[in-house]
Amino acid sequence: MKLHIRPWGMVITIGLLLSIALSGLAYAALGDRLLGRGSKGPEVTELQKKLVQLGYSVGSVDGKFGSKTEAAIRRFQKERGLRVDGLAGTQTIKELKRLTGQSTNASGKAVGYKNIDTNLLARAVNAEARGEPYIGQVAVAAVILNRIKDPAFPKTVADIIYQPRAFSSVDDGQINLAPSASSIRAAQEAINGSDPSGGAVFFFNPAKTSNKYIWSRPQIKQIGNHMFTK
Amino acid sequence: MHRKFWIGALALALLISLGWGWNEYRLAGKYRTATENNNRRALNDFASHLDQLETDMAKGNVASNPAQKILYLSQISSKSEAALKDFAQIPAQQTGLSYVGQFLTQSGDFTRILAQRIAGGGTISGEEEKTLRDMHERLMPVNQQVQDLILRMDTEKLVWTDPDPSLRQRLGLGTQVAEAAADGSEAPAKSVRSGLDQLDASLQKLPPFSYTGEYATRVVEKPLGLPTGEVTRDQSLERARDFLDKAGYANATPEFAGESQGPLGGYVWNFKESYLEVSRQGGVITLHRDQRSIEPRTLSLEEATSKAKAVLQALGWKLVITSSEEFGSYVQFDAVVEKDGVRIYPDKVRLMIALDNGQLVGFDASPYYAFHHERTFPTKLTMEQAVRKLRPNFQVVESRLAVIVKSGNQEVYSYEFRGRYQGEEYLVYLNASNGTEEKIQRIIKTPRGEYLK
Numbered sequence: 001m002k003l004h005i006r007p008w009g010m011v012i013t014i015g016l017l018l019s020i021a022l023s024g025l026a027y028a029a030l031g032d033r034l035l036g037r038g039s040k041g042p043e044v045t046e047l048q049k050k051l052v053q054l055g056y057s058v059g060s061v062d063g064k065f066g067s068k069t070e071a072a073i074r075r076f077q078k079e080r081g082l083r084v085d086g087l088a089g090t091q092t093i094k095e096l097k098r099l100t101g102q103s104t105n106a107s108g109k110a111v112g113y114k115n116i117d118t119n120l121l122a123r124a125v126n127a128e129a130r131g132e133p134y135i136g137q138v139a140v141a142a143v144i145l146n147r148i149k150d151p152a153f154p155k156t157v158a159d160i161i162y163q164p165r166a167f168s169s170v171d172d173g174q175i176n177l178a179p180s181a182s183s184i185r186a187a188q189e190a191i192n193g194s195d196p197s198g199g200a201v202f203f204f205n206p207a208k209t210s211n212k213y214i215w216s217r218p219q220i221k222q223i224g225n226h227m228f229t230k
Numbered sequence: 231m232h233r234k235f236w237i238g239a240l241a242l243a244l245l246i247s248l249g250w251g252w253n254e255y256r257l258a259g260k261y262r263t264a265t266e267n268n269n270r271r272a273l274n275d276f277a278s279h280l281d282q283l284e285t286d287m288a289k290g291n292v293a294s295n296p297a298q299k300i301l302y303l304s305q306i307s308s309k310s311e312a313a314l315k316d317f318a319q320i321p322a323q324q325t326g327l328s329y330v331g332q333f334l335t336q337s338g339d340f341t342r343i344l345a346q347r348i349a350g351g352g353t354i355s356g357e358e359e360k361t362l363r364d365m366h367e368r369l370m371p372v373n374q375q376v377q378d379l380i381l382r383m384d385t386e387k388l389v390w391t392d393p394d395p396s397l398r399q400r401l402g403l404g405t406q407v408a409e410a411a412a413d414g415s416e417a418p419a420k421s422v423r424s425g426l427d428q429l430d431a432s433l434q435k436l437p438p439f440s441y442t443g444e445y446a447t448r449v450v451e452k453p454l455g456l457p458t459g460e461v462t463r464d465q466s467l468e469r470a471r472d473f474l475d476k477a478g479y480a481n482a483t484p485e486f487a488g489e490s491q492g493p494l495g496g497y498v499w500n501f502k503e504s505y506l507e508v509s510r511q512g513g514v515i516t517l518h519r520d521q522r523s524i525e526p527r528t529l530s531l532e533e534a535t536s537k538a539k540a541v542l543q544a545l546g547w548k549l550v551i552t553s554s555e556e557f558g559s560y561v562q563f564d565a566v567v568e569k570d571g572v573r574i575y576p577d578k579v580r581l582m583i584a585l586d587n588g589q590l591v592g593f594d595a596s597p598y599y600a601f602h603h604e605r606t607f608p609t610k611l612t613m614e615q616a617v618r619k620l621r622p623n624f625q626v627v628e629s630r631l632a633v634i635v636k637s638g639n640q641e642v643y644s645y646e647f648r649g650r651y652q653g654e655e656y657l658v659y660l661n662a663s664n665g666t667e668e669k670i671q672r673i674i675k676t677p678r679g680e681y682l683k
Contacts, residue, residue, distance in 0.1 A: 077526075078523065078559075079559055080527075080559060081524060081525070081526050081527030081558050081560075081585050082526055082527070083526050084526070095558075099678075101677055103674045103677070103681065105655070106650055106653065106654050106655030106675070107654070114683075133521060134519075135505050135521065151331070151332040151339075152328045152329065152335075153328065153331060154314060154317075154318035154331065155311070155314060155315075155335070162318075162319075163318045164320070164321040165321055188557075189562075192555065193580070194580065196517060196519070198490060198492045198494060198596075218491065220491050220492045221488070221489075221492075221495070221498065222488060223505075230492075
């Protein structure tokens with residue numbers, strides 16, 4: 001029996017195929033649909049940008065939800081206490097949007113991200129203490145902030161970090177790496193007032209430094225690979 | 231045939247390498263010039279500000295009209311800040327306290343305080359006049375030596391930092407260069423950096439200035455809130471286990487991880503992924519942090535708050551929770567002492583509650599132990615009198631008595647007013663004895679909670 005294709009059927013089939021094909025291309029806002037491995041499009045780019053802003057590296061921001069993006073989503077979900085499934089669903093996207101929003105004053109007017117010092121501090125922590133235990137990272141951030149209160153050091157976070165030759169990782173450019181999420185968290189905690197270093201203004205790696213001056217400073221405690229001194 | 235090919239190929243490779251090398255050399259030269267220009271600018275700016283500072287100090291000493299005095303004192307303060315900023319851009323050695331920086335900071339701090347006092351109608355005492363003159367005396371040789379350095383830079387082509395040992399010296403073939411003496415010897419400096427180091431060293435030998443101000447004292451030297459008596463290592467283990475038990479870690483077996491020095495120093499214990507510090511004096515837990523990975527959250531902020539209150543009670547603290555900041559998988563709370571209705575902010579304990587099971591994963595009592603002591607409160611205005619001192623149209627939402635910290639480590643007994651003005655929310659602190667405005671903080675809503683600035 002010959003298959004009789006009615007004209008209406010053709011139109012409907014072609015219409016369906018086109019709409020499915022074009023739905024990926026049409027501009028969709030972040031949050032409209034579930035994003036997972038294989039998704040593509042401007043919403044994926046927006047997702048990746050927000051992840052990078054919070055410190056979860058996705059490789060390159062290219063609009064393609066690949067393995068690195070999935071790993072970043074998993075790390076984000078884990079650290080925020082969400083269910084870890086590697087998919088950007090409503091909960092995950094809502095949390096992402098909330099955290100990357102601007103701060104507002106009491107009447108709701110946006111006043112900016114208010115995180116200039118935090119960002120720079122996070123970069124410094126990332127550059128100097130990437131592999132250290134979390135409490136060691138907070139301590140490194142605290143050392144920089146302790147220097148502000150000390151009369152012998154420069155008075156702003158940027159001046160302290162960028163003082164030529166004060167930090168070796170600044171001099172060799174590691175400061176320009178994007179900070180990890182744990183560095184950002186460590187910087188935020190230190191700015192809040194946490195100081196696991198006990199008031200230190202110097203830190204060094206005892207296994208790698210033979211500088212006599214720093215060895216002569218009164219030592220406070222050792223956390224991870226870093227010795228903290230006054 | 232083959233030979234010609236290879237000669238041609240190698241010649242081409244050589245030419246390309248030479249071209250690349252030449253290009254790199256030119257680029258490196260450009261970068262060197264740019265850096266050199268920046269360093270020069272910093273040094274020259276530094277010297278020029280120092281010079282203006284010296285002149286202003288001399289004038290400030292003789293000015294008698296209060297308005298003129300305020301003018302010069304404020305100028306001294308701003309010039310010293312500018313000099314400090316430039317000083318921070320000159321290439322430093324990797325380590326070292328900067329006595330030059332310290333001197334500049336303290337001069338700026340001291341003059342700013344004096345200027346504020348005169349602006350408020352006060353006067354400078356004879357002692358303070360003498361301190362001003364001493365500062366000027368100390369500045370003059372510093373100024374001269376910096377100008378001398380610049381002169382030598384031009385005439386003798388001084389380098390910025392002492393040159394690294396050359397290859398010959400590193401191989402042990404060259405003669406050993408005597409280390410540039412940073413202990414004030416009179417040998418002329420071989421580089422700008424060692425010249426500044428000598429300056430530093432000469433300032434280090436002089437006695438520090440004594441005055442009360444923001445940078446006069448560093449960290450609290452003696453913690454005020456630690457109980458008396460010292461504990462041994464074994465006793466500290468007992469305290470650690472007791473603390474962990476009450477915080478929800480049953481049958482903990484901490485391992486010794488070293489000692490820490492300093493006024494709040496003591497014994498460091500590790501348990502699984504927890505880090506715990508017990509102070510030597512008093513045997514109290516000063517710091518606890520559990521770095522375990524936290525599971526998806528099951529608690530809300532309210533539930534976490536009640537868990538925080540419960541654990542504080544279990545540990546024997548009587549504190550009131552003042553703020554919270556949420557970090558996704560855990561919430562951080564600030565809790566302070568409240569005595570007779572007065573909130574004492576310096577005596578603060580910070581704790582973190584995990585949102586997966588409500589366990590205490592962070593505890594920091596160092597501010598409490600550093601600052602807690604018995605306080606007596608002077609006579610104060612009534613609430614109505616204080617409210618009248620606020621600016622008009624300030625809508626008060628909450629009010630209470632509080633002790634806050636001002637710059638330096640000064641405590642002020644004050645009225646705290648939380649309120650709105652022109653669409654913004656503020657915390658305004660008025661001195662409880664005389665109603666003067668002591669501190670203002672602005673309240674901002676961030677994604678993580680309220681933020682005071």
